[in-house]
Amino acid sequence: MRPPNAESRSGTTVGAGVITTGSVVLAVAVLYFGRDIFVPFALALLLSFALAPPVLWLRRLRLPKVAAIAITVSLAFGLIGGIGFIVAGQLVQLAGNLPAYQDTIKTKLQTLRTDAPGGGVVAQVTETIKDLSQELSEPKPAGSSGTVPGTLTQPKARAPIPVTIEQGAAQPIQIIQTVLGPIIAPLATAGLVIVFVVFILIEREDLRDRFLKLVGADDLQTSSEAINDAAARVSRYLLMQLVVNLTxxxxxxxxxxxxxxxxxxxxxxxAALLRFVPYLGPFLAALFPVALAFAVDPGWSMLGWTIALFLVLELISNNVVEPWLYGTSTGLSSLAIIMAAIFWTSLWGPVGLFLSTPLTVCLVVIGRYVPQLEFLGVLLGSEPVLAPEQRFYQRLLSGNAEEAVEIAENYVDEKSALAFYDEVALPALRLAEVDRRRTTSDKDFRLIVAEGTMAVVREVAEHVRERRPTVATDAADSTEAAAQSEIAEPVEAPDPVLCVAGRTELDEAAAAMLAQILVDDAGVQSRVLPASAISLDALGRLDLTSVKVVCLSYFHPKPEVYVRYVCRRLKRRSPKLKIVAGLWGRTSVKADDLEDVARALAADAVAPSIEEVRRNVLAWRQSPSGL
Known part of the structure; x- marks a missing residue:
């Protein structure tokens, strides 16, 4: 039966989702139909991010604000105009030289048709098709009309009358529209961009205050963090992109x-400018030089060297320079960059492709600080959306032991096996225990998780032993030989430790982790026993010969009754036996309260982590009385 307020909460959630979806759809529609205004404003906003540091630098030199902005904007757009003028002049010069390359292009194309494998066949087929087309299109002779004598003949169709349409002399207004029409729109956009840039830089502080008032005057800290985060990411992206493009x-x-x-x-x-355009920029940058190398050189060496140059530079830039400089500068995943490029290009055309990465960075920042839009950060961000223990638990649930082992080995390489068990494996098994109590009817998943964890423990043990350097001493050899034994097999040693599962297979998996740490990390021999070893019938028959320490493993959130019963029974049989209870589900117990909890459970110590159990065992081993 559902709680009384469950339906109201569900309705509220659905209503919030509908409102969020409607707002997103409305925003996309506004951006599309208002692109004539939003595109120049977005370009101006992006340029203001790049021009703000020079303006602030000039302000520190005691220049007036308007003068600093005027100098910065004039230099910036003068530089852009100068680059455009140089590019236009070079293109005009190239266009004047193109007729000289015509013979070389024809010769190479003819060579490709005749000398390439199958080229003669292609030429013959093309010639045959051309002859057949010409034969079919020619009119038949008069005597071969195909009519039978004595039959009625159809009247000949009248030949079409050619009609010539002559346009009058073009009016001056039409000439102006034809010549200046394609130029007016880019000039108008450029003018709007300049105006927006100037006013954004002049009213920078006032616009920021108004934005803060609009989005979150009640939480200025979060709003300020969002603005600073977006500004830092976009500025860092532009700077790194400029450095990458120059290199x-x-x-x-x-x-x-x-x-x-x-x-x-x-x-x-x-090439340096076109690489600001994601994905298409490098191909467009390579297209013209490769085509020119094909047209200029009568041979093929220039074309080959040009293609090789582009390939080498792309490999170095994509695999060395960009990972080194970018790092986590944008916070976008690779898939998000592709999807953003498609979305903004379909929305705003080529300019949208250029602006796709900075705009998407802003969306990810908004998703991080606005709870209703958190899905944007989840879908587009590069940060892992699942904690390591959640990822590990999901791999175990799906039966994907290979990926679980890979997660474990990477974590062990980065930190240590003990850190992996305490920070990833135990929290993952806590999630499994929560699911076990919530779905008591399904026990298969518990077995899958426990068996997968045991497999991971064995692989981690082998991985740790492979990474351990070999020391040519008798003590090291004996320790290595002891570590090669299976975790679950009994080990004959002077001071063995029993790691016993409390109730379930999950407890046994945690006991296996503890045993592996005691053997490989602390050099203390141990063996693992299942929960059936301390059942009501079997507890009295448990072999405690040469056993000095018993480590109990419990994930149950309230294991006091079970732990107290086992501890008292074991103490009656062996009063000198040391017992430490691993209460993996009691992470909220404070360190100052551990002794009181242990006393209440009739145990010598309790520990919420494997590190704490290891510390207690080593302390007992190094005490004057030993284990």
């Missing part, structure tokens, strides 16, 4: 110059 464009220009491709520094500059 790509400069070597490209020098390489093309040495190869002999015309206008090499033009292509290096264009």
């Amino acid at each position: 790509y464009g400069v070597p490209l220009g020098l390489g093309l110059y040495l190869i002999g491709v015309p206008n090499p520094f033009l292509w290096g500059l264009l």
Whole structure:
């Protein structure tokens, strides 16, 4: 039976989801239909991120605010205009030289048709199809009309009358529209961008205050953190992208110059600029130099060297420079960058492709600080959305022991086996215990998780032993030989430790972890026993010969009754026996209260972690009386 307020909570959740979905759809519609205004504003906002540091630097030199902004904006757009002028001049020069390359292009194409494998066949097929098409299109002779004598003939169709449409002289207004029409829209956009940039830089502090008032005046700390986070990520992205593009464009220009491709520094500059466009930029940057190398050189060496240069630079940039400089500068996953490029391109065209990464970075930041839009950070962010223990538990639930072992080995390499057990494995088994109590009818998943954990413990033990350096001493050899034994097998030793499961298979898996740490990390021999070893009937027959320490393992949140019963029975049989109870589900117990809890349970010690059990066992071993 559902709680009385369950339906109201469900209705509230559904209503909030509908409102959020409607708001997102409305925002997308507004961005699409208002793109004539939002595109220049987004470009101006992006440029303001890049120009804000120079403005602040000039302000520190005691320049007035307006003067600092005017100098910065003039230099920035002057630089952009100068680059555009140089590129336009180089393109005009290249266009003037193209007719000289026409013969080389024809010769190479003819060579490809005749010398390539199957080229002669292709030419013959093409010629045959052309002849057949010409034969079918030619009119039949008059005598071969195909009519039978004595039959009625159809009247000949009248030949079409050619009609010529002559346009009058173009009016001056039409000439202006034809010539200036394609130029007016980019000029208008550029003008809007300049105006927006100037006013954003002038009213920067006031716009920030208004935005804070609009989105979160009641929580200025969170709102300020969101703004600072977005600004830092976008600025870092632009700076790193500029450095990456320069490390790509400069070597490209020098390489093309040495190869002999015309206008090499033009292509290096264009490559540095086009790489700001995700995914398509590198292909567009390579298209023109490769085509030019094909057209200029009568042979094939220039084309081969040009393609090789682009491939080498791409490999170095993508695998060395970008990972080294970027790091976590954007906080976006690779899939998110691709999806963002598709979304913003479909929304705003080529400009959207250029702005896709900075805009998506802002969306991820909004998702981190706005609870209703948290799904944006989950879908687009690069940070793991599941904690290590959740990932490990999910792999165990799905029966994917291979990935669980990989998670374990990576964590062990990064930290240690003890850290993995305490920080990942035990919390994962706590989740399994919570699910066990919630779904008492299904016991299969508990067996799957326990068996998978035991397999991981064995693999971690082997992994740790493989990484351990070999020391050529008798003591090291004896320790290594003892560590090669199976965890669950009895070990004959002067001071053995029993790691006993309390009630379930999950407790036994935790006992196996503890035994592996005691053997490999502390050098204390131990063996694992299942929960059936301390049942009502079997507890009296438990072999305690040469056993000095018993470690009990419980995930149950309230194991006091079970622990107290076992401890009292064991103490009656062996009063000198040391007992430590691993209460893995009692993580809220304070360190100062551990002694009181142990006294109440008739145990010598209690521990919420494997590290605490290990510390107690080593302390008992190093005491004057020993174990």
